[in-house]
Amino acid sequence: REKPAWDSHHLSQQLLEEDALYTLHSAIPSILWHVDPHVAASQLAHHTTAALQQVARPRKTWKRKSHISDNTWMLIESKKFHFKHLRQLTRTWRYTILQVCFHSWRTSTAPGTSNTSTLCQELRCGLPQWLQLHDKAVAQTTRQYRQATQQAKQAIQEEDTAYYQLLRELCTGRGWLFEMRDDLEWLGAFRQLPFELPHALLQNYEEGVHDYAWWQPDPATPLVITCFAQLAACLQQWMLNPTEEAFHNDFFNLLFNFDIPEFQAARIFIAWIETEFQDLHSACDPELYDLLERSHLSMLEDIHIWQLRARRKHLMQCWDRLEQGEPKPARASKKQPMPHQRSHPVLSTYRAMPSVEADRRHWVILHPPKIIKTLGAGPYYVVHLYSGRRRDDDFHHFMQQFLEEGPQQISQSVLVISIDTAIDATMNVHDAKLWAFLLEAARNGQILALLLGPPCETWSGARFEEQVDEEGKPIKGPRPLRGAPDLPWGLEQLSLKELFQILIGNGLLLKGLHLSACVACQGGAVALEHPAPPLQIERPSIWRTAIVKLLCSAGMPFRQYTFQQWKHGAKGVKPTTLLYAHAAIPRVFAANEQPQFVRPTAPLIGRAADGSFKTAVAKEYPAGMNFCFAEAFWLHISARFARHQAPTTIPGASKYVQELAKISACVDRDRSIMPDYQPLH
Secondary structure: OOOOOOOHHHHHHHOOHHHHHHHHHHHHHOOOOOOOOHHHHHHHHHHHHHHHHOOOEEOOOOOOOOOOOHHHHHEEEEEEHHHHHHHHHHHHHHHHHHHHHHHHHHHHHHOHHHHHHHHHHHHHHHHHHHHHHHHHHHHHHHHHHHHHHHHHHHHHHHHHHHHHHHHHHHOOOOOOOOOOOOHHHHHHHOOOOOOOHHHHHHHHHHHHOOOOOOOOOOOOHHHHHHHHHHHHHHHHOOOOOOOOOHHHHHHHHHHOOOOOOOHHHHHHHHHHOHHHHHHHHHHHHHHHHHHHHHHHHHHHHHHHHHHHOOOOOOHHHHHHHHOOOOOOOOOOOOOOOOOOOOOOOOOOOOOHHHHHHHHHHHOOOOOOOOOOOOOHHHHHHEEOOOOOOOOOOOHHHHHHHHHHOOOOHOOOOOEEEEEEEOOOOOOOOHHHHHHHHHHHHHHOOEEEEEOOOOOOOOOOOHHHOOEEEOOEEEOOOOOOOOOOOOOOOOOOOOHHHHHHHHHHHHHHHHHHHHHHHHHHHHOOEEEEEEOOOOOOOOOOOOOHHHHHHOOOOOOOOOOOEEEEEEHHHHOOOEEEEEEEEEOOOHHHHHHHOOOOOHHHHHHHOOOOOOOHHHHHHHHHOHHHHHHHHHHHHHHHHHHHHHHOOOOOOOOOOOHHHHHHHHHHOOOOOOOOOOOOOOOOO
């Protein structure tokens, strides 16, 4: 069935107007039905169609290639016509042969019918001549179809080349917009883009080029060093009178006093927020975390070039991902479920979680815990929870190396244990025996250092990004499961599988926080790793949950440190925040940054060629980062042994713990990365 020539949506709106109804009624004449019903119906349909075209606007045909000329489209239509003609000839041949076979069979079964025999004889006599004419028509149509196909293909290639050459000329000299290549093959992925998009990109570029929007401040230049120092001093001054209004006033006044163009100063401020501000943010009073986050994010929204850079990112995503002429498909919203006809109420506290989370934000620590600094009874452990598979140059390797090179008293009394189902299926933190051992060891002060990275699969910001395949076509990816600020523990209307993912993710995080608090209160070093809070305030993060903010409040031993993993060898930028206690994390990480590494530019969003998610490469810490964790823990452990006398007799570990240490001590290169979500059995 052919689509109507008018816009159906516009017509439905027009029919709500009385004037349109009057015009439609007056345009349709009366029909004399007693003449011939078929003729009358045909006339009525003709007049109604003409009247509808007067009332409604014509339906817009969205061409896949807007730069193709009308002549080329005529060639394409000619190709389609010959193709349909060839298909019709094939159907006619099949129908004719079947008719001859049917009548021949009918003649053989009913020999007494003379009319049928005569018809069958005529068909048999005329069939050879008809087949010759049909074959000639097929050959002629096939030749015309091939010629039309070749002409259309050549015309499209010529116009594509001219179009892409125009884009190349328009984009010459704008390095941020495109990475030029020597041939035009790379543009094949973009041939379906509307022509308006490059102009929007160029307009965005021209608007920001004179406003320093695309200028990249060099942290090694005297200007940037001086500005960064003044911005840091301004932040320290603001902490004396911390309000959101004061933050805006202080920093805007400072930017205007830099004696450089105001947009250049704003660009330096953005670069400072993205780099050094993260370290200073971690060193401020934990009570100011919420206020500082709201203040600097709202100030960024007020900066013109920040908006330009955000629009550039959006346009570049459109350039990379959208198909020509096809609007971005809206994510289907989940309909409200029909109420179940139950005879009894179903009690559920799930929907009350937002209000409970809001109440937790007002919690305070009335009595700060007393930190035990002395060493308890052994044996002692260094535990890497949620460690992933054992591999070369991982944390276990470097930590064991530090212990073996240290004093014998330490090396003989401390075991390094990595715990993850990727090492062995028995190392499941949900196992009651394993969890009882960890909790008891933490409460007894036997865990001298704890490193953990709770799975971030349900917290990942990549869930909020549009994902595409290799051809740039949007594909369905995992949707967000959490929200902010009061829905970090799960959104409503999740599927059963998604609820299980939330259940597992919440359980692993909360168990890790529980264990971290026990270890820190016993004087042990702790480092909990998770992605840094995103610059989008509406996206969830564990650092915005009430329980983590409570752990970082005054009187608690925990602090935060934010850094970028690429400076230690990661394949992605991946801004990361650490919740640490009793360890020189900031000093060690800053001292071990590697200047030879280049900042990656490709985002870890979507799927790789093998079908795996690109975020998988960021699951395992780079070697430089593992070394930093091991060095920070070793400095704490060695200082603690030197400051506090260890017991003269340290008992050995139980057989169960020795088996755990033995299993985790082996590097099995055949093991692969396990998924974050592993259902409970």
